[in-house]
Amino acid sequence: MTGIGRSYGAITVLNAIPAGIGATIGTELKTIALFSEMPDSDQKTVIIRNGLPDIFSDIFSDIFSDIFSDDHSDPHGDPDCLRTVPSADAPDLRTVLPAERPDDRTAKLCVENAYAFSGIPCPPGYILEIGSEIPASRGLKSSSSVCNAVLEAVFDEISRKHGAENPKLPEDPVSLIRLGVDCARQAGVTVTGAFDDACGCHLGGFVMTDNREDRLLFRRPYFGDFDVVIAVPGKMIRKTELPTEKMKAAAGRSLEIASIAAVRPFDALTKNGALIAEILGEDNSIAGKALSLGAFAAGMSGTGPAVAFLLEKGTAFDFIDMIGKYVGPDVTFLITQTRNSPGVTENGSRTSF
Numbered sequence: 001m002t003g004i005g006r007s008y009g010a011i012t013v014l015n016a017i018p019a020g021i022g023a024t025i026g027t028e029l030k031t032i033a034l035f036s037e038m039p040d041s042d043q044k045t046v047i048i049r050n051g052l053p054d055i056f057s058d059i060f061s062d063i064f065s066d067i068f069s070d071d072h073s074d075p076h077g078d079p080d081c082l083r084t085v086p087s088a089d090a091p092d093l094r095t096v097l098p099a100e101r102p103d104d105r106t107a108k109l110c111v112e113n114a115y116a117f118s119g120i121p122c123p124p125g126y127i128l129e130i131g132s133e134i135p136a137s138r139g140l141k142s143s144s145s146v147c148n149a150v151l152e153a154v155f156d157e158i159s160r161k162h163g164a165e166n167p168k169l170p171e172d173p174v175s176l177i178r179l180g181v182d183c184a185r186q187a188g189v190t191v192t193g194a195f196d197d198a199c200g201c202h203l204g205g206f207v208m209t210d211n212r213e214d215r216l217l218f219r220r221p222y223f224g225d226f227d228v229v230i231a232v233p234g235k236m237i238r239k240t241e242l243p244t245e246k247m248k249a250a251a252g253r254s255l256e257i258a259s260i261a262a263v264r265p266f267d268a269l270t271k272n273g274a275l276i277a278e279i280l281g282e283d284n285s286i287a288g289k290a291l292s293l294g295a296f297a298a299g300m301s302g303t304g305p306a307v308a309f310l311l312e313k314g315t316a317f318d319f320i321d322m323i324g325k326y327v328g329p330d331v332t333f334l335i336t337q338t339r340n341s342p343g344v345t346e347n348g349s350r351t352s353f
Contacts, residue, residue: 003157005033007148008339009134010141010200011228011308012301013269014261015276016192016211017247018254023208023261023268024141024200025310026339027228031132031145031201033153035111037161041125044111046104049131106143106187107150113183114154118167128153135334138232139302143189144197147180177202178214191244197302204341208261218262221341227316228337229309230301231286231323234330242303247279266297266310273299273307280304286326293322313337 009029016022032052038045107128115122128150134142155176158167170176177198184190184198192211199207199216206220253275261268270287277284277300290298290309297310311319316335324333 003033003035003153003155003160005035005149005152005154005156007031007145007152007201008204009145009336010197011230011269012139012197012272012299013206013265014196014208014254014257014272015247015302016194016196016209017242017244017303018249018275019251019258020192020210020212021208021217021255021258022192022194022196022211023206023258023265024196025206025223025265025269026200026204026341028336028339029133029140029145029334031130031134031142031149033146033149034127034129035150035153035157036127037123037157038125038127039123043125044108045125045127046107047127047129048104048107049129051133052131106183106189107146109183109186110147110150110180111154113179113186114151114158117179118155118158118162118169120158120162120165120167135232135306136236138236138306139300139304140230140232140306141194141197141201141302143184143187144180144194145201147183148177148198148202151176151180151183173202174199174216181214189239191239191242204339206262206265208258220262223265223338223340225313225340226296226338227311227313227319227335229311229316229319229323230334230336231307231309231327232332232334233305233328234332235305239303243279247276250275250279269297269308269310270299273301276300276303286323289326290319290323293319295319310338 009027010024011027013023013025014021030052107130111128112122130146132142132145134140134145136142155169159169170179180198181193181195185193193214195211195214196207196209199209206223207216208218209216257268257271273287274284282300282304286307287298295309295311299308301308320333
């Protein structure tokens, strides 16, 4: 038996570093985790792969047939919701160098904390395999997505292997998210705890949070169906490189954006992107160009350097044809879609839980 966990990506509407208030919109970019206890081994093995195709094998083919049976097709009918369109000689994000994936320390903390939470002793050995479509250190919530997926996989394994021992399990998705935020804080991969990012990844839709208290302030489970294009430069911006004090000095401006985020999320995303780019000294001209080409919203996600564009569904490829001439040769465009909370329809009703 193997525990299976899944989470997704998100893009930033409001960065939480300046004022502690954050907001995100979920995307269809996936992270999958597989976890198996190895009680007869003392080896704790963590395998982190770029993209999802590498984690398929004959052993897991039956397991994954259910996970990927959902119709998450892209606007042009590709059964895979992730598409990458290189700009000039930019590398395909599916083959990013292994050194650019996060280390395994965060994942191991998630395993240890899940067992501690459950009251079950952590096994002496295990195998954890993680595959993600989300590029690391670009502001696209890769760490939050990994924490969520790993915890879900470990708790799935615990419930399968130790159900008779009545282990303690998270009572709802937000409980699991809070545990993942604690893991991220311990690992030092977040400045604020990234509760907004973790909620956006796992819950989908639009979420707004107070990261100082890990509190969900506002949630719109159905945000709408939009194409999301993300311009991903080759460089990374790591949390240790951030001018956090300079960002916190912009708290007043961030709170002004927070005041409109729930009712005008497109405007908030664009204004927040301009603010963060200004603080970090990053060129934000691509956002203005995107708006002139029909994007509903455009701005840096997280602390960048990736820039996200929200578009009418079905227009992603035409948009890239137009915007591509305005970006550098190291930029790759990543195409996905907004992700609404599972089972929520446009009128707010639920079809499943």
